[in-house]
Amino acid sequence: MGLESKLINDGFFTTTVDALAAWARENSVWPMPMGISCCAIEMMASGDPKYDISRFGSEVMRFTPRQCDLMIVAGTVTYKMAHVVKKIFDQMPEPKWVIAMGACTSTGGMYRSYNVVQGIDQFLPVDVYAAGCPPRPENLLNALIQIQEKIGKTRVKDFPDSPQVGFDTKQTELSLSKN
Amino acid sequence: MQKLTKDDVHPKIVQALLGADSHITIDDALENEMILNMGPQHPATHGVLRLLLCLDGETVIACVPELGYLHRGYEKMAENMSYLEFIPHTDRLDYIAPPANNVAYALAVEKLAGITAPPRAQYIRMLLAELARMCSHLVAIGALAMDVGALTVFLWGLREREKILDFFDVICGARFTTSYTRIGGVASDVTSDTMKNIIAFIDQFEEKFDEMERLLNGNRIFVERLEGVGVISKEDAIDIGFTGPNIRASGVEFDLRRATPYLFYNEMDFKIPTYTEGDCLARYFVRADELRESAKIVRQVIDKIPNGEVMLNSPKKVLPRKTEIYTKMEELIHDFMIVNFGINPPVGDVYQAVENPKGELGFYIVSKGEGQPWRMKIRSPSFANLQAIPHLVKGQMISDVVAIVGSIDPIMGEADK
């Protein structure tokens, strides 16, 4: 995209546009609810009239990964389901973030058994962990706000995969990997 | 939904799907029949249920559900923990109405141990079970409406449900997964202020639910999408293992609260709504009527609740009160023994079934006299109800599959255990 190739040099005008892009990205995070079990009900409750999630910009909870940038893994992930979660995560376009909601996704939770993955960070890169069993809707909204802060600090040079026309890759810092 | 190749589907499932027609291969593009995957991640399959459909155009010829995507190993874990430690796990079985599962489990263990909770505790359990039934039916009706296209009703239902969850918060300490009942009673008492607030909630609830019903019953699209879809006859329904609102919509007047009464249900006055058509619309009507009956029962419970203790005073089997543990020696020892080694019920086995919002939830506990059960089997209603899906969707279209799954109302947490 032509705009981003001009934003790599840090002039005043370009850093403002850069910050504007980051602000736009953070205030319209579209979540992809990977609702598997009980935490999915609390995720639904965070969308209901009392704990409205749409006032944070996450009005559309699209179930198709192609249109989303945040995946909220809500519920116990078993070994059988892990392949499905990874497949859906791979189908999401960059840039993408992951909230591990609840104790089951963070560490396996109260299920020390043969079929439960003890923490989804074994196969997914997680950005924010929300604690609770299930986390209250306010807790999930807190996690969403932390993701928004994280997105607000990113700048265009953090996304090295975006196509640049006439741009020399050796000059930029491909500094941080996504996390 | 994606078209599958030979590598995605296990050969045994393909065989089950195609039945006797094993000469049809699945990656032959010119054949009319197609195998489609309504995968575990789908907005309308009520959780992680995988449906493999064999289609002829848009009509379903055969369907094979595949479970196990949420199999957490409850029964194996139950053999390794004491009866008290398992109570939080029962919350997460039918995770839309957690207090109802707690009540069922506590009743089963008390039956095995041979103790009965005091009357006030039983009335409180009834109150919670009926409020949980209202929660569950609100979500069920809302989700069914949302799957069919009516999004407003879902949000209105959730708004009423939030008021009930506020009551759970005040009574049980947690708004969602309550873990409130204990072996021998309930964890804490209900104050008269809370009961007044519950009555105030019920007073305004009937009006709000009338609004929701008017919106749905008068909607031609909703009625036409559900009428005549997924019909099951009376004999088939009993044979295939349906229980709960699903069987009452096929003309069988069977409710465990009347057939094998538990708690104090034989003193409550409530009707059992039964419809004879056996289609999705009848299942919706049964749930709507049951909501009103539950509101009636809540009123009666609050009217008749006696005063008294909420935990039984039986030191070897029931946890003593905290105030006494900190001051007296005997109670401290009993508490230590119960928490570390578990209550030791007599040798034997028992099966206790309860009318959950989804159907009949049963716990079969085998005990060898130790603090942990030797075997615990959870008979979950959604597991038995999902068996009927291959029978119900034959000959229907893909969008009817969504309506049928919504009207059966499965919860994968208990179907997969």
Added chain:
Amino acid sequence: MKELLKEKLAKQFTTVQFEFSEQVDELTVKLDKSALLNVCSFLKDEEGLKFNLCEDVTAIDWATRKNRFTVVYHIFSMENKFRLCLKVDVDESECSVESVSSIWKAANWAEREAYDMFGITFLHHPDLRRMYMSEDFEYHPLRKEFPLMGIPGTLPLPKK
């Protein structure tokens, strides 16, 4: 109802040994697995008994050398509002029992689950596949020798 049941069973099946036991006023009948199908169809169709709802089929692993498993059937009669529990002993060497899914369709999935968790084969079952674990899993989780945390390496995870 219990007396009527005992009478009818004794009259109809003179060659079969029944063991009746009661716990917390619920009746349990223990019988031999060869008589299972006949007794079940009698219980379902006979006037006055009519056990039409099959609630559950499950198994218990006793971890003893002889008669390792017991298959348990819970059936309910809606007319008489009476619940009965049938038990059948199965040895590990001949780990199979007749399937009752031809009598009650509700037993279909419950028997599949018992096969998945314990490895008990149900003869003449229309579709005996695993229920919860994936088809290429080699073990049976609810047997007493299977560890709680599973056997490492048997369930693969996707790569990061």
